[in-house]
Amino acid sequence: MTTLLRLSVVAALTFTIAACASAPPPPPDYPPPGQRQLDAKTQLESGRRY
Numbered sequence: 001m002t003t004l005l006r007l008s009v010v011a012a013l014t015f016t017i018a019a020c021a022s023a024p025p026p027p028p029d030y031p032p033p034g035q036r037q038l039d040a041k042t043q044l045e046s047g048r049r050y
Contacts (some may be wrong), residue, residue, distance in 0.1 A: 013014065 038046075042048075
């Protein structure tokens, strides 16, 4: 009987400690890579200016 009581106390303590544990932080948000710069020849041929 005392073994069962000790086991239940240890289990309750373990569950209490596990419930108080903090959650892991979320992964960082990385900004998307920027648009590649066009060279002068491509800008002249396409007519686009960035």
